Amino acid sequence: MVKLIAIDMDGTLLGDAHEVTKENAKAVKEAQQFGVEVVVATGRDEREARYPLKQAQITCPVISVNGAQFRDENETLLSTIPLLKENSKEIFDMLLTQDIYFELYTNRGTFSDNYEKAIQAVIDFFVSSGSDEDFKTLQAMAKERFEMGSISLVGSYDELLDQEDTIILKVLAFSKDEQKLNEVREKLHEIPNIAVSASAPDNIEITNIQAQKGIAVQAYAKQLGISMNEVMVIGDSFNDVSMFKVAGYKVAMGNAEQAIKDLADFVTKQNDEDGVALAIRRQLNDK
Template sequence: MSIKLVAIDVDATLLNSRNELTKHTIDTLKEAIAMGTKIVITSGRPLPGTEPYYAKLGIDKKDDQYAINYNGATIRTTSGRMISETTLTIKDYKDIYSLANKIGVKIQAETADCIYTPYLSAPKYTKYEQKLTNAKIRHVRMQDLKKSDVIAKIMFIDEPEIISRVKKELPAWVYDRFNVVPSSPVYIEFIDKKVSKGNAVRTLAEKLGIDISQVMAIGDQGNDLSMIEAAGVGVAMGNGIDDLKSIAQFVTKSNDEDGVAYAVEKFLLNK
């Protein structure tokens, strides 16, 4: 059965280790787009952090092209029309903030276009996230949060050894209330329990009348597991984690070897 939709993670998947989208990958994806395939960037990033790549592929600002952001919390057209949005509450943020203080890890929250930091000086990995996503950083004290603030996701952001430690210290109530996503060695993300990349890909495919067997998903990290499992063809990057490789139907080349292009050529372009 032919592939009609390809869901692609961004960091360490679509982009190489220098955070570049290579010409070979652009040309390969454009060839697939010309065949009518939907190329859907499926990322933990906010929309501003993925828009430049849609522009490079020539499918930005379109009503019939789609973006999945915040690990599946939002599905929109690349023109910005919201299709689905599942957010967190201010109480969620405050509860995770209290936990962060208790176990000794830094925290931030993200809205549609901003990163909220509770610290006067933004932590190193908040600045790193800002550089990746093009989102503005706002210092917002916990007592200044408003009911109208819409939180898409909450993140622990810290050194790898701290993130590794706190992963083991998360209490049961956190897993009961949230989908806990280890998206990189320096991030743990908390999103609504119903939200995942896999659920978002299923929702979008159903909306477009595409059978899930006609979907390919490509990723490298723990937040990609759900969409690799959901898709008819699940592809792990050569640089991906072992847990992902163990469930994927195919392991492609690394992100520094145009692994996305290699998989698309194999399964869509028959090269």
């Protein structure tokens, strides 16, 4: 019997309009009413994760930045797992040498040092995720991140690193050059104490090796006294693999990569077809 459900956001809980679909929101609340704990596990930072949840009137704990931070349903910060400073410097140098654009997720928010590249990176992410919106709509959505304060522009990343209170939680790199991205990914694996994953084919997500969704879900389940055999996870991408490795019941979205589907016990409908709602209700009906 499932007692805890961990749900990814982009490509999973969120539909193609990047909002929680009505049926998904209803199903999450139904699970909570049945006494099932629900936690969202996302690569987004806390602020960007909470916005669509609040719109859907969903209150739950959030594992953000791939597990680098955890906040309870009251948004109280309970844990932070940053990248080591020596690792951060090595990662920056590697990406800059390869001329790969990247953004920094920190304890003070998310930052970019190039507005145009930040806009293009989001557009590329939406396209690679299967969005069928036109270019102007995608561009407006990308610009909205800056307008809402989800990401801020900084003249140089050195400005952040020079401040002693800045903690780097995640480095998110983008490139349409698949060969270059794969080469960098291989080199990154040589750096100790980091986890390398992805939320889309054209990006790389880099966190502390302890900052992974699966580790965070395990810790939360232990805190609640719930066995991992009683945990269901739902996801669509490679930054969800760590959850799939530890959970008793794994659900892949219909829009997931085939490699993710191969790890799953059940493949539900796509994110824009209320796949999360179907998976949750399927479990509730088995209770």
